[in-house]
Amino acid sequence: MKEPKKTGGCVICGNPKDERYKPFCSKRCADVDLNRWFSGAYAIPAVESDDPKSDESQS
Ligand SMILES: [Zn+2]
Numbered sequence: 517m518k519e520p521k522k523t524g525g526c527v528i529c530g531n532p533k534d535e536r537y538k539p540f541c542s543k544r545c546a547d548v549d550l551n552r553w554f555s556g557a558y559a560i561p562a563v564e565s566d567d568p569k570s571d572e573s574q575s
Pocket of ligand 1: 526527528529530531540541542545
């Protein structure tokens, strides 16, 4: 069992991090992580939430 360390490198592939994309090494790995979010690990209520006609009482 290995736990990813904050300073160990890209949290996705382990390559050296890039300042622009940390904690990832590249935009590709950042996208991989983003896809994990959208795959159901987290719910992001930021999609079309500006619609005043949306009724928030459905949750
Ligand atoms: Zn990476």
